[in-house]
Amino acid sequence: MSYLDLFGSIKALVFDVDGVLTNGQVVLLPDGQQMRQMHSKDGYALQLAVKKGYHVCIITGGNSVQVKERLTALGITDIYLKSSHKDEAMSDFMFSHDLKSEEIMYMGDDIPDIAAMQMISLPTCPSDASPEIKAICQFVSKKNGGEGCVRDIIEQIMRSHEKWYNHEQNLDNLAEFTW
Numbered sequence: 001m002s003y004l005d006l007f008g009s010i011k012a013l014v015f016d017v018d019g020v021l022t023n024g025q026v027v028l029l030p031d032g033q034q035m036r037q038m039h040s041k042d043g044y045a046l047q048l049a050v051k052k053g054y055h056v057c058i059i060t061g062g063n064s065v066q067v068k069e070r071l072t073a074l075g076i077t078d079i080y081l082k083s084s085h086k087d088e089a090m091s092d093f094m095f096s097h098d099l100k101s102e103e104i105m106y107m108g109d110d111i112p113d114i115a116a117m118q119m120i121s122l123p124t125c126p127s128d129a130s131p132e133i134k135a136i137c138q139f140v141s142k143k144n145g146g147e148g149c150v151r152d153i154i155e156q157i158m159r160s161h162e163k164w165y166n167h168e169q170n171l172d173n174l175a176e177f178t179w
Contacts, residue, residue, distance in 0.1 A: 003139040006122045007160040011103040013049055014093065014116070015150060016086075017060035017067055019109035020126060023146030036067060042150035043074055049154050050075040052163045055097050059089045061112055087115035094119075107153055109133055109145050124153050 018024050021042060027035040050056050057078035058071055064081075071079055078096070080089035086108075094104070104120040106113070109129040117123035117136060124139040126149035134140055141149040158164040 003122065003124075004160065006102070006105075006138060007157050009102050010054075010105050010122060010157050010161075012055035012057065012093075012097065012099050012105070013154060013157070014057040014059060014090065014104060014106040014120075016108045016110075016113050017058060017062055017064075019129070019145040020107050021058075021067075021146065021150055023144065024109070034064065036064065037146060038070060039146055039148050039151070041148050042146075043070075045151040045154040045158075046071075046074045046076065048165075049158065052158065054158075055093075055099065057093045059083050059086045059093070059116060061086075084112075085115070086113060087119060090116040090119050105153065105157060107141075107150065125149075 015021055018036070021038050022036040029035055046056055055078065056076050057080070058076060059080045061083055062081065068079055068081060078093055080093070083089040101119060102121040105122040105124060106117050106120050107124045107126070108117050109125055111130060111132055113133060114136065122139070123137045124141065125133045125137045126141050126143060126145040128144040129140070139153065141152045143149040143152050155164055
């Protein structure tokens with residue numbers, strides 16, 4: 001079955017942070033804080049998915065206050081930080097929203113994502129994901145982590161559901177978005 005065939009039943013979008021929403025690099029600041037960079041196009045797509053009724057979830061091993069604040073500002077409420085067992089977070093998310101495996105897309109980039117990705121029907125990854133992840137994915141984005149891969153998969157899924165922007169839409173609500 002093609003990944004395009006799997007898009008039709010997707011109701012939930014799950015993402016890792018480091019290497020997916022970011023490029024995986026961490027800048028160490030003089031005060032000991034860590035800084036990550038996220039792509040604004042990914043942010044727009046995440047907000048639009050939330051506004052269009054998709055369940056959007058973040059499962060990360062990290063514990064950055066700044067990352068959580070950014071994701072919360074985008075309207076995401078299902079945020080699992082410090083998830084050393086991502087499959088447990090995935091189970092909790094699925095149970096909380098009564099989701100089946102075929103209704104979930106997960107985008108991860110490295111070995112800690114494997115257990116959660118094996119629980120669902122549509123595992124995806126950025127183009128620079130580890131070989132172990134690429135081997136289990138139904139879809140590999142042409143974009144690297146932190147460079148629009150999240151926008152890529154969200155846009156494709158939403159287009160298949162006819163929920164993505166079209167030229168006939170009223171754009172008055174753009175002021176509602178956090179860039």
